[in-house]
Amino acid sequence: MEKLIQEAMLAEHKKMESMLKKFENHIGEGGSSIKEKLNEIKWNIQKHFFIEENAVFSLYVPASSWEVSSVDRILREHEEIMKLVEKAEKNLRRENVDKVISMLRSHAKFEDENFYPSLDEQLNSEQKEKILGRVGEIIKG
Numbered sequence: 001m002e003k004l005i006q007e008a009m010l011a012e013h014k015k016m017e018s019m020l021k022k023f024e025n026h027i028g029e030g031g032s033s034i035k036e037k038l039n040e041i042k043w044n045i046q047k048h049f050f051i052e053e054n055a056v057f058s059l060y061v062p063a064s065s066w067e068v069s070s071v072d073r074i075l076r077e078h079e080e081i082m083k084l085v086e087k088a089e090k091n092l093r094r095e096n097v098d099k100v101i102s103m104l105r106s107h108a109k110f111e112d113e114n115f116y117p118s119l120d121e122q123l124n125s126e127q128k129e130k131i132l133g134r135v136g137e138i139i140k141g
């Protein structure tokens with residue numbers, strides 16, 4: 001069976017989601033070192049965006065105006081999310097942290113439900129293999 005980009009990225013999003021859940025529980029329990037935990041999340045978000053921007057988008061040519069606007073939207077949201085992370089780092093108020101989490105969730109939902117499935121439909125096996133090869137070079141474990 002051919003490997004799909006949506007499966008690889010869904011697995012990455014699941015890892016991110018379980019990290020976010022743990023973080024939410026930690027905050028809910030009034031846990032300490034929120035700052036360090038947020039920094040850990042930031043690092044993982046940066047790695048994830050690096051994979052998408054450099055292993056996926058740089059090897060992919062959008063084939064329709066929907067795809068062009070979707071890639072634009074995704075890149076714009078990556079910037080917005082990083083700005084929200086920086087804001088939360090400066091001011092660790094619960095609402096600032098919650099904004100990061102909810103934006104990440106809706107962003108990943110769009111990628112999982114719309115963008116990556118359409119990418120899998122559009123690309124041929126060779127193109128997908130190349131992208132998945134690069135994704136695999138960055139993802140460990």
Ligand SMILES: [Fe+2]
Binds near residue numbers: 049052074078111
């Ligand atoms: Fe993304």
Ligand SMILES: [Fe+2]
Binds near residue numbers: 013048
């Ligand atoms: Fe993503």
